[in-house]
Amino acid sequence: MNKKYLAIILLGFLVFTSCVGNKHADSKQMDLAQIESETQPTTKPNLIFYLADDQDVYDYGCYGNDKVNTAAVDRLAKEGLLFNNAFTAQAICAPSRSQLFTGNYPVKNGCFANHTATRPNIESVTSRMKKLGYEVVLAGKSHVKPATVYQWDKEWEPVPKKDVPRDYIPLDSIENYMKTAKKPFCMFITSKYPHGKYFDVKNPVVNDLKFYPFNEDKKNNKAYIKSRSGYYRSIEEDNTQIEKVLEFVDAHLDENTLFIYSADHGVSGKFTVKDIGLKVPFVVRWPKVIKPGTTSNQLIHYTDVLPTFMNIAGGESAEDMDGNSFLPILQGNNVEVNQYVYGVRTNQNILNSEVFPSRMIRDKRYKYIRNFNSLEVVDQNLTGKPHVDYFIKRGANKYKSEPFEELYDLLNDPFEEHNLAQNPELQSVKEKLKQDLFSWMKSQGDILDETPGNMPIITPKGKKGFKLDQDTPTRKIADSLKNTLTKDDYTVIKHW
Structure with missing residues (x-):
């Protein structure tokens, strides 16, 4: 046989065997690529x-x-x-x-x-x-x-x-x-x-x-x-x-x-x-x-x-x-x-300026809420500084109807009307959600933690309108309380 034709036949055989091998090795990738091509547009939307x-x-x-x-x-x-x-x-x-x-x-x-x-x-x-x-x-x-x-x-x-x-x-x-x-x-x-x-x-x-x-x-x-x-x-x-x-x-x-x-x-x-x-x-x-x-x-x-x-x-x-x-x-x-999805509540803002932070964790059925400065635990959050403790107590009293812990069965109570935090049959559910919430908070670098007694009051660097001892557009502070807080009393969020 002519050497030229023999070389062509040999080359064809090698290409064929290579394709067969790759077909089996890459079948998953090819299947995924086919699925992707059927569902994804060819150009960026x-x-x-x-x-x-x-x-x-x-x-x-x-x-x-x-x-x-x-x-x-x-x-x-x-x-x-x-x-x-x-x-x-x-x-x-x-x-x-x-x-x-x-x-x-x-x-x-x-x-x-x-x-x-x-x-x-x-x-x-x-x-x-x-x-x-x-x-x-x-x-x-x-x-x-x-x-x-x-x-x-x-x-x-x-x-x-x-x-x-x-x-x-x-x-x-x-x-x-x-x-x-x-x-x-x-x-x-x-x-x-x-x-x-x-x-x-x-x-x-x-x-x-x-x-x-x-x-x-x-x-x-x-x-x-x-x-x-x-x-x-x-x-x-x-x-x-x-x-x-x-x-x-x-x-x-x-x-x-x-x-x-x-x-x-x-x-x-x-x-x-x-x-x-x-x-x-x-x-x-x-x-x-x-x-x-x-x-x-x-x-x-x-x-x-x-x-x-x-x-x-x-x-x-x-x-x-x-x-x-x-x-x-x-x-x-x-x-x-x-x-899960998570929620954050910070009441110290331009309009509302009370110390009452909350965190939430929720799956498809149950929701757990921790109100960190509720009346139930406010005494543990006090600092011993009267001018600071006044504002911490004021925050707790502002939301006195909100308990330390809340648990809701959203499947049966979508508007969160019935707090089940003390229900003995749901304690394992509550504990699991609570621990997962604290783990998430830690990963976020949260200023709060699970232990009562840590109640930071926050303010942006260099802004007076954000401070607890100043008037806001929605409430007035007694003159005797104005300018009683010092920079050492706040957790200053510098990048603000």
Whole structure:
């Protein structure tokens, strides 16, 4: 046989045997790659996160309230996936947003009191998503700092609008950007609605509102009815904004666009660790990936959003982030993302300035809360310094109805009306949750620990408006108590 033809035959045989061997060795990788190619778009999708401000999860048509106009969010739920167990860790604005943007819980990222800053060494969404080829945009309310951590490629402030109580999102800038975007983008559209100041509704009608166990006692409260009616009207106004944004998305972007709607926390549970504050609406539309009209009961958290975005962009979440990617759920897999979610309460803020910190741990069924300065343990928290102990006692008395420990069976008591902390049949449940909570707190570098007697009072460096012995916009301090605390009495959070 001709040597040339013999060489060709031999080469073909070697290639064939190599392919057969690799086929068996790499079958798992090939199967996974095939599954991934069937569920993942071939190009990086645009990522849009619309965030409302101070709206209860219970006040949406898709979450069961037929008396409020949330047609745009209801449409998203029909076209996408609705989460029934989505949470933020803190029911106030800045700490809630900082979790979204960093993938870390409030104490760890540093922003665990309102109007305070993220730690300067934290890497945020702006840096992480830019590395993955995205432009990162903020359109609307910011409420996060410092600028060195949050370096948006583009940032547009809310814009004034006549005959409404709050500024609007920058609709023109949003539309123009969507028309002209040249690369994949990650855009946070952050509304100022329905946060008060609310609309002034004339002659409000109580039957136009839906009531729950947490506000049932206010049906005859005229001031509450008027305020709640204005809140409903503000929700409707935000619905108008969302509809405009969806028009832009449908007109200028292709189906390879993921759209998330949420609200930063509940207004009825603000400054608490109850579900009325921490449970949030969370609806996701992603054509060709998410099956329309689906729901998930898996626990997800605001710290999971950035890892998910990074995963979608082709990267992996960083080891120093608390959150986990819920991309598999978006792809139709009913998998557990989190065994627990956690909550933080810090009452020392610009408006509320009482010493009453709390921490929470929750799985799908049970929730444990520790109120570290309850009346039950306040004597153990005293320092022996009369001027300090006055404020510690005042915090305990302000919330005297809240016990040291709370345990709720959320399956049977979703509005947390029946505290089961002393139920003998649930002591093992309580102890497990308690130990897991303390372990998590330690990993977060919490200023609190499990032992009564450690009750730090906190303040930002160099700010008077945050101090216990000064007036705030919501309460006055007696002249005899002003300026009685010294810097040695506080745990100063320097990066604030």
